[in-house]
Amino acid sequence: MAIELEPIGFVRVEASDVPRSWRRSKLEGALVIDEMYLEGLTNLEQGQQIVVIFNFHRSPRFSTELLRQTPPHSEKESGVFSICSPVRPNPIGMSVLEVLGVEDATVYVRGLDMFDGTPILDIKPYIPQERDRPG
Amino acid sequence: MAIELEPIGFVRVEASDVPRSWRRSKLEGALVIDEMYLEGLTNLEQGQQIVVIFNFHRSPRFSTELLRQTPPHSEKESGVFSICSPVRPNPIGMSVLEVLGVEDATVYVRGLDMFDGTPILDIKPYIPQERDRPG
Numbered sequence: 001m002a003i004e005l006e007p008i009g010f011v012r013v014e015a016s017d018v019p020r021s022w023r024r025s026k027l028e029g030a031l032v033i034d035e036m037y038l039e040g041l042t043n044l045e046q047g048q049q050i051v052v053i054f055n056f057h058r059s060p061r062f063s064t065e066l067l068r069q070t071p072p073h074s075e076k077e078s079g080v081f082s083i084c085s086p087v088r089p090n091p092i093g094m095s096v097l098e099v100l101g102v103e104d105a106t107v108y109v110r111g112l113d114m115f116d117g118t119p120i121l122d123i124k125p126y127i128p129q130e131r132d133r134p135g
Numbered sequence: 136m137a138i139e140l141e142p143i144g145f146v147r148v149e150a151s152d153v154p155r156s157w158r159r160s161k162l163e164g165a166l167v168i169d170e171m172y173l174e175g176l177t178n179l180e181q182g183q184q185i186v187v188i189f190n191f192h193r194s195p196r197f198s199t200e201l202l203r204q205t206p207p208h209s210e211k212e213s214g215v216f217s218i219c220s221p222v223r224p225n226p227i228g229m230s231v232l233e234v235l236g237v238e239d240a241t242v243y244v245r246g247l248d249m250f251d252g253t254p255i256l257d258i259k260p261y262i263p264q265e266r267d268r269p270g
Contacts, residue, residue: 001141001142002140002141003139003140003142003190003226003254003256005137005139005140006137006138006225007138023262037202037224038202039202039203040203040214040216042212042213042217043214043217044214044216050216051229053188064171064174067173067174067177068174068175078178079174079175079177079179080175081175081179081185081257081258081259081260082179082260083260088257089143089172089175089257090140090141090188090256090257091138092140092227092257094186094188094229094259119136119138121138122216122223122224122227123216124219124229125216125217125218125219
């Protein structure tokens with residue numbers, strides 16, 4: 001039961017030294033979205049935070065010996081679903097980026113942790129976690 | 136350039152009345168993960184928050200007239216990338232759930248906004264947004 005996805009666009013970034021996590025990144029670049037989705041970018045505005053779902057297109061194929069991994073700068077081996085490793089059963093990444101501006105179907109962003117050419121699968125609004133869930 | 140993903144497991148939930156958003160959901164159920172990924176669940180613990188990436192498997196096929204949509208309980212039409220609509224160019228959803236417990240390869244969770252049978256694509260740690268990004 002395969003699920004087939006098509007990129008809606010690609011990351012453009014000049015730096016080759018890309019931070020490992022958006023949490024510690026100030027790297028700027030662009031999400032160049034396919035013109036066919038231009039209308040879908042309505043309401044994206046400067047200063048806003050967005051969730052970007054993307055494909056780890058340069059990751060090696062996953063294999064079962066990678067179900068536990070020791071992240072860089074850690075000494076503790078963890079289950080792959082407890083860490084943000086780019087080598088995962090489904091090579092999907094998620095970053096929270098800041099919108100610097102939108103021009104046509106290009107979204108300029110800050111906080112990149114993706115390589116140049118990364119296929120973008122989705123953009124969602126980032127809504128800080130506020131639950132109405134007492135207990 | 137299609138990206139092919141395979142479910143790592145499926146959502147099991149008894150209720151048929153599923154809240155529209157995890158933010159307002161207390162619905163409990165389970166993520167039944169394929170046994171082959173059991174080791175990857177190491178470190179998942181009760182009380183933890185996780186990000187679950189899933190497939191909107193019951194959504195109709197996307198078409199360009201859906202690039203702007205008016206969400207329920209809203210009067211404002213928005214670009215699809217600014218809202219959480221399940222009808223999107225790539226039918227990928229993201230929810231933050233609370234782990235109630237783990238038994239074998241089944242993760243019991245609270246906060247579900249997915250239907251029974253929803254294909255799960257990934258589980259990631261939920262790390263509250265804390266940026267080292269002054270300005």
